Amino acid sequence: MELSKEQTQEIIARRVAQEFHHGDVVTLGIGLPTKAVQYLPPDVKIVVQSENGVLGVGDYPDENSADARIINAGGTMVTLSEGGCFMDSFMAFAMMRGGHIDITVLGALQVDAEGNLANWCIPGKFTPGMGGAMDLVVGTKKLIVAMEHTAKGAPKIVQKCTLPLTVAHKVNMIITEKGGFEIRPDGLYLTEISPYSSLEDIRQTTDADFQIDIK
Amino acid sequence: MELSKEQTQEIIARRVAQEFHHGDVVTLGIGLPTKAVQYLPPDVKIVVQSENGVLGVGDYPDENSADARIINAGGTMVTLSEGGCFMDSFMAFAMMRGGHIDITVLGALQVDAEGNLANWCIPGKFTPGMGGAMDLVVGTKKLIVAMEHTAKGAPKIVQKCTLPLTVAHKVNMIITEKGGFEIRPDGLYLTEISPYSSLEDIRQTTDADFQIDIK
Amino acid sequence: MAEIISAATAIQFFKSGQTLMIGGFLGCGSPQLVIDELLKTDLGNWTLIANDTSTPESDRGKLIVAHKIKKALVSHIGTNPQTVAQMNRGELEVELIPQGTLAERVRAGGAGLGGVLTPVGLNTDVAKGKPIIQVDGQDFLLEKPLKADVALVYATYADKYGNLSFYGSTRNFNAIMPLAAQTVIAEVDKLSETPLDPNHIVVPGIFIDYLVVRGR
Amino acid sequence: MAEIISAATAIQFFKSGQTLMIGGFLGCGSPQLVIDELLKTDLGNWTLIANDTSTPESDRGKLIVAHKIKKALVSHIGTNPQTVAQMNRGELEVELIPQGTLAERVRAGGAGLGGVLTPVGLNTDVAKGKPIIQVDGQDFLLEKPLKADVALVYATYADKYGNLSFYGSTRNFNAIMPLAAQTVIAEVDKLSETPLDPNHIVVPGIFIDYLVVRGR
Numbered sequence: 001m002e003l004s005k006e007q008t009q010e011i012i013a014r015r016v017a018q019e020f021h022h023g024d025v026v027t028l029g030i031g032l033p034t035k036a037v038q039y040l041p042p043d044v045k046i047v048v049q050s051e052n053g054v055l056g057v058g059d060y061p062d063e064n065s066a067d068a069r070i071i072n073a074g075g076t077m078v079t080l081s082e083g084g085c086f087m088d089s090f091m092a093f094a095m096m097r098g099g100h101i102d103i104t105v106l107g108a109l110q111v112d113a114e115g116n117l118a119n120w121c122i123p124g125k126f127t128p129g130m131g132g133a134m135d136l137v138v139g140t141k142k143l144i145v146a147m148e149h150t151a152k153g154a155p156k157i158v159q160k161c162t163l164p165l166t167v168a169h170k171v172n173m174i175i176t177e178k179g180g181f182e183i184r185p186d187g188l189y190l191t192e193i194s195p196y197s198s199l200e201d202i203r204q205t206t207d208a209d210f211q212i213d214i215k
Numbered sequence: 216m217e218l219s220k221e222q223t224q225e226i227i228a229r230r231v232a233q234e235f236h237h238g239d240v241v242t243l244g245i246g247l248p249t250k251a252v253q254y255l256p257p258d259v260k261i262v263v264q265s266e267n268g269v270l271g272v273g274d275y276p277d278e279n280s281a282d283a284r285i286i287n288a289g290g291t292m293v294t295l296s297e298g299g300c301f302m303d304s305f306m307a308f309a310m311m312r313g314g315h316i317d318i319t320v321l322g323a324l325q326v327d328a329e330g331n332l333a334n335w336c337i338p339g340k341f342t343p344g345m346g347g348a349m350d351l352v353v354g355t356k357k358l359i360v361a362m363e364h365t366a367k368g369a370p371k372i373v374q375k376c377t378l379p380l381t382v383a384h385k386v387n388m389i390i391t392e393k394g395g396f397e398i399r400p401d402g403l404y405l406t407e408i409s410p411y412s413s414l415e416d417i418r419q420t421t422d423a424d425f426q427i428d429i430k
Numbered sequence: 431m432a433e434i435i436s437a438a439t440a441i442q443f444f445k446s447g448q449t450l451m452i453g454g455f456l457g458c459g460s461p462q463l464v465i466d467e468l469l470k471t472d473l474g475n476w477t478l479i480a481n482d483t484s485t486p487e488s489d490r491g492k493l494i495v496a497h498k499i500k501k502a503l504v505s506h507i508g509t510n511p512q513t514v515a516q517m518n519r520g521e522l523e524v525e526l527i528p529q530g531t532l533a534e535r536v537r538a539g540g541a542g543l544g545g546v547l548t549p550v551g552l553n554t555d556v557a558k559g560k561p562i563i564q565v566d567g568q569d570f571l572l573e574k575p576l577k578a579d580v581a582l583v584y585a586t587y588a589d590k591y592g593n594l595s596f597y598g599s600t601r602n603f604n605a606i607m608p609l610a611a612q613t614v615i616a617e618v619d620k621l622s623e624t625p626l627d628p629n630h631i632v633v634p635g636i637f638i639d640y641l642v643v644r645g646r
Numbered sequence: 647m648a649e650i651i652s653a654a655t656a657i658q659f660f661k662s663g664q665t666l667m668i669g670g671f672l673g674c675g676s677p678q679l680v681i682d683e684l685l686k687t688d689l690g691n692w693t694l695i696a697n698d699t700s701t702p703e704s705d706r707g708k709l710i711v712a713h714k715i716k717k718a719l720v721s722h723i724g725t726n727p728q729t730v731a732q733m734n735r736g737e738l739e740v741e742l743i744p745q746g747t748l749a750e751r752v753r754a755g756g757a758g759l760g761g762v763l764t765p766v767g768l769n770t771d772v773a774k775g776k777p778i779i780q781v782d783g784q785d786f787l788l789e790k791p792l793k794a795d796v797a798l799v800y801a802t803y804a805d806k807y808g809n810l811s812f813y814g815s816t817r818n819f820n821a822i823m824p825l826a827a828q829t830v831i832a833e834v835d836k837l838s839e840t841p842l843d844p845n846h847i848v849v850p851g852i853f854i855d856y857l858v859v860r861g862r
Contacts, residue, residue, distance in 0.1 A: 023431065025636050047636060051745060052671040053815045055634050068674065069802070069814035075672040075725070083431075083591030085631035086814055088821035088848070089671070089697070090753055093746025097542030097766065098609055100636060121771075127733075127742070128724025131698070134766050135746030139542045168769035238647065240852050262852060266529060267455040268599045270850050283458065284586070284598035290456040290509070298647075298807030300847035301598055303605035303632070304455070304481070305537055308530025312550060312758030313825055315852060336555075342517075342526070343508025346482070349550050350530030354758045383553035534759070543750070544779065544786030547760030563760065563779060565790060570760030574781060597845055629813055630846045 003196060008148055008177045011196060014039045015175050016105055016146045020046045024102040027051070027136050029119075030074040033105035033146050047084070049101060051132035053092050056084020073132065093132070097139040104140035106133060110161045111145045113208040115171040115183040118163035130166060137167040149176035149197075155207035157181070157188075178202050181210065189213045218411060223363055223392045226411060229254045230390050231320055231361045235261045242266065242311065242351050244321035244334075245289040248361050251320060262299070264316060266347035268307050271299020288347065308347070312354040319355035321348060325376045326360045328423040330386040330398040333378035345381060352382040364391035364412075370422035372396070372403075393417050396425065404428045432592030432638045434621070437463035440642055441471055443580055443613050449477040451536065451576075451607040452490050453583035456482060456509060459600030460489040461584045461617035463642055474498035479536065479576055481529065481603050482506040483513040497521070503576065505529035528556060531573050533606060539575035540609025546573040581611030585633065588618040588643075589626045592635030601632065608637035617642045648808030648854045650837070653679035656858055657687055659796055659829050665693040667752065667792075667823040668706050669799035672698060672725060675816030676705040677800045677833035679858055690714035695752065695792055697745065697819050698722040699729040713737070719792065721745035744772060747789050749822060755791035756825025762789040797827030801849065804834040804859075805842045808851030817848065824853035833858045 003011070009032050017039035020026060025047045028034045037048060048057040050072040057072055058079035065079060072078045080086070087095075095101065110118040117137065120130040137143050147156060157174060174181040179202055180192035188210040193199055199212070218226070224247050232254035235241060240262045243249045252263060263272040265287040272287055273294035280294060287293045295301070302310075310316065325333040332352065335345040352358050362371060372389060389396040394417055395407035403425040408414060414427070441464070444450070454460025469492055478499045483506075484491035491510045493499050501523040507513040516522035527535070534546040547570035551557050561572040583604040585594035594616055596604065608614045614637055621643045657680070660666070670676025685708055694715045699722075700707035707726045709715050717739040723729040732738035743751070750762040763786035767773050777788040799820040801810035810832055812820065824830045830853055837859045 050815070052674065053817050055636065056628075067814060069816050071672070071674045071815055073671075075674070080628055080814075083589065083593065083625050083635060085593055085626075085628040085634050086812070086817060087631075087634060088817040089745065089749040089819050090822050091634075093749050094537070094541035094609060095634075095636075097746055097764070098540045099542060100609070127730065129698075129720065129722040129742045130744050130772075131722040131724075132745040134744035134770065134772065138766050165770045265599075267458065268601050270852065271844075282598060284600050286456070286458045286599055288455075290458070295598075295844055298805065298809065298841050298851060300809055300842075300844040300850050301596070301601060302847075302850065303601040304529065304533040304603050305606050306850075308533050309753070309757035309825060310850070310852075312530055312548065313756045314758060315825070342514065344482075344504065344506040344526040345528050345556075346506040346508075347529040349528035349554065349556065353550050380554045538763075542765065544763030544765065544781040544784065547754075547763065547788075549758065549760065563788070565760040565788070568760065572763075572779070572781070595845070629811070 003177060009035060011177045011194065012146050012175055015180065016144065019103060019144060020044055025049060025100065026103045026105065027096065027101050027140065029106035032107055036105060049095060051092050051136065053087045053089060054078065054080065054084065055087065056081040093135050096135050099139045099141065101140045103142045103144060104136050105144045105146050106136065107147045108145045108156060110156055110158050110163050111171055111174055112158050112161045113188040113210065114160070115169045116161045117145060117166045117171050118161045119166050121164045123164065133166050137170050142172050143170050144173045144175060145171050146175045149178045150205050155205055157206045157208050159208045178205065187211060191215050218392060224250060226392045226409065227361050227390055230395065231359065234318060234359060235259055239317040240264060240315065241318045241320065242316050242355065247322055248320035264307070264310060266307050266351065268302045268304060269293065269295065269299065270302060271296040308350050311350050314354045314356065316355045318357045318359060319351050320359045320361050321351065322362045323360045323371060325371055325373050325378050326386055326389055327373050327376045328403040328425065329375070330384045331376045332360060332381045332386050333376045334381050336379045338379065348381050352385050357387050358385050359388045359390060360386050361390045364393040365420050370420055372421045372423050374423045393420065402426060406430050431590060432635060432641045434641045434643060437467045437642050440464045440615050440640060441467050443615065444468060444473055446473045446475045448579035449479065451479045451578040451581040451611055453602065453604035453607055454481065454484065454489060455602040456484055457488045459584045459602050459604050460484065461582045462489050463617055463644060464582055464615060465489050465492060469496055475500050477501040479503045479578055481532065483510040485509050486512045503527055505532050533603065535573050535576040536603065536610050537606045539577040540606065543575060545575055548573055576610060578611040579613065581607040581614045583607050583614070583616050585616050585618045587620050587622055587626060588616060588641050589622045589624070591625060592638030592641060593626045593631045594633035594638065595626055595630055596632055605632050608633050614638050615640045615642060617644065619644050647806060648851060648857045650857045650859060653683045653858050656680045656831050656856060657683050659831065660684060660689055662689045662691045664795035665695065667695045667794040667797040667827055669818065669820035669823055670697065670700065670705060671815070671818040672700055673704045675800045675818050675820050676700065677798050678705050679833055679860060680798055680831060681705050681708060684709070685712055691716050693717040695719045695794055697748065699726040701725050702728045719743055721748050749819065751789055751792040752819065752826050753822045755793040756822060759791060761791055764789055792826060794827040795829065797823040797830045799823050799830070799832050801832050801834045803836050803838055803842060804832060804857050805838045805840070807841060808854030808857060809842045809847045810849035810854065811842055811846055812848055821848050824849050830854050831856045831858060833860065835860050
């Protein structure tokens with residue numbers, strides 16, 4: 001079965017949403033990770049922090065409530081959830097680095113079997129900068145990489161990252177449209193195979209050694 | 216002429232008040248230094264910062280306006296001047312250490328010819344703690360020690376402090392009821408002799424070498 | 431969402447031997463109700479991190495009088511003769527910390543930093559035994575972060591989400607201690623029925639675990 | 647007391663070659679009027695400290711397009727292709743700084759600290775050439791304080807004393823940069839006739855030298 005880009009992203013976002021528990025404070029990378037909140041069960045309310053100084057990012061505004069003074073880190077206008085608040089960058093990052101975030105979900109260019117993550121630079125080609133990504137990953141209690149399994153067919157889960165790192169030895173979990181992995185003290189484990197993939201498919205599209213411990 | 220304690224303090228406070236310029240942001244130690252604001256010329260408005268989180272300390276409140284939630288660092292109820300604000304301890308000390316205070320006036324147990332100041336501890340006898348004093352002195356643009364010239368007859372201006380220091384090499388000026396001193400790169404200078412004293416009197420009650428450069 | 435509890439209930443989060451941060455500058459912005467409840471228990475042997483030990487009749491000062499503190503990390507003890515007496519008798523260990531350094535150390539603990547590089551205390555007794563780090567030819571003391579098991583703070587206003595704001599000079603250490611403790615209890619004057627204005631919140635609710643509301 | 651000036655008048659406080667801090671996160675909470683005036687001058691050769699270089703059409707981004715920046719210390723340049731292009735051609739030096747580290751460095755500069763000890767960037771390119779300080783067996787990067795000649799920030803509300811407060815997510819770096827610059831200019835949406843509520847002030851007026859009021 002061939003998945004469209006949209007379908008692929010929805011599969012990943014839906015799976016990420018299952019990782020959230022009621023009351024969790026989470027930070028979400030721009031793009032795919034942000035979509036996960038759309039698939040939360042109705043009884044699970046989470047608090048989304050955005051590095052630009054919003055705690056309690058709410059829905060996207062309609063025409064009437066749109067206000068350019070309330071954006072998320074991607075520059076998109078958002079609303080504030082009831083009980084949320086605004087803060088400066090200094091507090092926003094104290095919150096992250098200080099261990100006050102339960103779950104962080106980020107995309108990756110590469111992620112490896114040791115839990116290293118690269119997502120801010122392809123030397124000579126693409127250097128948007130790390131923005132808040134390096135801070136987002138340091139203090140969080142759980143770091144999930146959510147991404148498409150491959151980029152133009154090339155594996156993004158590798159034995160050892162070759163791109164400049166965002167953080168070393170910190171990723172706890174990888175979620176793609178093909179399955180789920182955990183990074184444990186003794187290495188990478190495949191813990192889930194998606195209905196849209198197979199062990200064989202995952203072996204072929206993953207450039208890292210992994211053990212298997214399907215839950 | 217024998218001065219009462221009250222007269223002595225008023226002489227010092229009046230002289231300190233002359234050091235303030237319109238718009239200065241100042242921090243004042245508990246006790247005598249705080250009294251200086253009573254003697255400001257009417258056209259000189261200063262902003263008094265109090266380390267417990269008040270910028271723009273105003274007059275003492277009357278019975279009706281007294282509020283235990285607005286105090287100065289001495290624990291005395293105060294009011295807030297128009298244009299002032301409240302802040303947390305973290306900001307209050309950033310303001311001091313960061314060089315945003317124009318003048319700091321503190322009392323001393325000892326002050327010496329090198330600009331060292333001791334005002335928080337007499338070992339074995341008296342250890343109230345430094346409170347904010349060590350921070351108050353570090354970033355300020357001008358540090359004035361305002362104190363009675365002697366304590367029970369013993370000189371407080373000494374060649375070298377023997378008590379634990381509050382800060383090293385930082386005092387710019389000393390004001391007592393007997394006169395005024397400046398600490399310059401090449402040592403201590405007597406720059407003023409009060410009408411209530413004489414050079415001879417100052418020599419006898421000062422335990423430090425000083426040069427004379429009366430303004 | 432912060433849980434609203436009584437002062438008597440709050441004592442369950444304290445254990446003997448813990449490190450406690452308690453907000454307040456003398457009596458201003460100092461939690462009181464929970465301290466009065468703690469005084470009724472035989473809990474103690476605490477390390478106290480606070481601006482000062484207040485007065486013998488008030489808040490943190492009462493904990494000193496009741497001999498519940500074994501060590502105090504504070505900037506000032508001059509207003510509580512009991513602290514001085516216990517220190518001189520060797521019953522209470524006191525680490526005197528410059529007030530601004532104390533604020534930075536608490537915030538460093540709460541913000542995941544490795545310490546504070548400050549010029550305050552250089553060439554004084556405060557520098558004894560502490561590393562000096564040179565940055566661009568200038569010396570700075572390395573002061574370590576502070577953390578606590580429980581922070582007990584005051585706020586003037588709260589909402590049910592745990593968001594806090596302050597009136598007057600009550601803010602002091604109450605604004606930073608909630609970042610640096612495992613469990614955070616805020617004693618508040620007024621619980622707002624509606625959420626506090628999101629533009630005026632000083633302590634975001636996610637830092638606050640429990641609210642004790644005065645006058646209830 | 648802050649002096650109220652026009653955007654055109656504000657340019658007198660800028661000189662070529664200075665280090666400038668400019669507030670804002672992309673276009674949100676970004677000063678604009680003074681930047682538009684700066685674009686009319688032949689001033690430039692500036693070092694820019696900011697969260698990002700915005701977009702080519704907006705605020706800080708326009709300064710890049712006009713080749714007025716020789717060096718940028720920022721956390722993100724991905725939204726301004728001109729920054730990337732000038733960097734790749736070697737016309738613009740870019741130091742990419744993790745955003746939280748940037749915030750801490752600015753605040754350290756403004757608060758008289760010797761630097762920041764952060765775990766962020768360890769074992770990455772960010773750590774290259776920087777001292778690593780061990781505290782209790784854990785490694786931290788030593789990141790140096792930042793200061794500027796001029797800080798140009800935005801605020802939603804101001805009063806004549808220069809006190810500032812913010813609406814929404816406009817606060818970002820605007821709240822900390824005023825501490826770290828020699829001259830501080832705030833561009834504000836609304837100048838209040840009466841003093842702002844002293845309990846809700848984010849940036850105390852003593853940090854602000856000049857106010858430029860929008861719509862005047």
